[in-house]
Amino acid sequence: MNTNHNDTSEQCLFSYTSGRFLYNESIRLRERYVRFNVSALKDGISQHTGCGKVVELRELSEGGFNRVFLVKLEDNSQVIVNIPFAYSVPKTFATASEVATLTFLRSNGVPVPKQLTVATKVVDIENKLFSIPFSSTGSIYFKKDLPLKVQTDLYLPGTADPDRDSENFCIGPTTDYMFWQGKRAEMHLDCGPWKIPNEHLLAIGNRELAWTEQFGKPQGVDFPHNAFFPDVNSHKLYIALLEKYLAVAPFPLPKEASNIGNKAVLRHPDLTPSNVFVSPETYKITSIIDRQHAIVSPLILAAGHPRLFENPDATTPETLEPPEPPEEYATLDPAEKAEVDELLRRRHLYYLYCVFNGAQNNQHLSACADPVLLPRQHLIDYAGRQWMGNLMTLRGALVRICEFWHLLPTDKEWPISFTDEEMH
Known part of the structure; x- marks a missing residue:
């Protein structure tokens, strides 16, 4: 309400x-x-x-x-x-990182929160951000705000730095909310920064493994799934799934550090309509907010359409054509037209984001075309979720990544297995 x-x-x-x-x-x-x-x-x-x-x-x-x-x-x-x-957590790091990130973006020509044209500027900004050669996975801070032991260099070695950003900024611990939620803020966890991308994936699994071992307990799944799966599940079964994830975690990312999929990039963590303010007079973006959990992460994990530009349909269009209203549009009543208009609006946002990515941000377009993009992202997402009685999602993600194993950059055999009982 x-x-x-x-x-x-x-x-x-x-x-x-x-x-x-x-x-x-x-x-x-x-x-x-x-x-x-x-x-x-x-x-x-x-x-x-x-x-x-x-x-x-x-x-x-x-x-x-x-x-x-x-x-x-x-x-x-x-x-x-x-x-x-x-x-809101992490208490100190979130604000310190957001202020540093906004300052860094301004110094690199990203107008935050100056006025932008709506249609192309989101992709244009992302293209600028994707071109910055960050050295590590983590979040951006002012050097003065962090102890030296939790800092890594802002840029890769040998990067030209005419504005001397690296003298003021660094990569530090992640502000990813899940690393600081609840008791995790009191635990001795590896919160980064990570120079090797796979170390980030391992840290996610080790974080949830440590939390589940200390605080997990048997429980059933949440509503509404408890109507179909009323049984109480043991947290020890989830621990076993996390151990399987940790056996797989070294392999989803490209082997070579120089591979474009491993390139560390910065994206807005939650680009939704509520975080983008548009002037009703000029139709220009006047402010983009909510960067307090922004992280630098490998492109292959960050790639994809922001929520603001997501495909509203269940299937991806076979061709990239401008959306059109249905033939019977003129005969629809006002309520039906309103529904169609909203769907067309969202389809146009999706279409325009695809078009401008193809024209302005080829490295993002290439990452989005990776056939293992979603299975890889789903696996890491589900492994990073707190134990809530649900065994299905992480197990399903592990089974699915097995189906794509031949497309991953490894010559090793599939390192885990499931019993017939687990599969059913």
């Missing part, structure tokens, strides 16, 4: 107003309640921008990890303010 964001009372600024929760609502609302000094925030904005006093402060949107405010100043300029929820 949506609510009005224009209420500027201080209590509304502190509280979650975007909807209701079906269960544990008091806990979920408490997690999202963030009290702050409104007057001090306004004074800080005025001093930082030099654009006069704040004349309006209102909530603009709420995401999974933060609340976003629109601030208007005396000279009619506008500022976006992002305040994280209390449960």
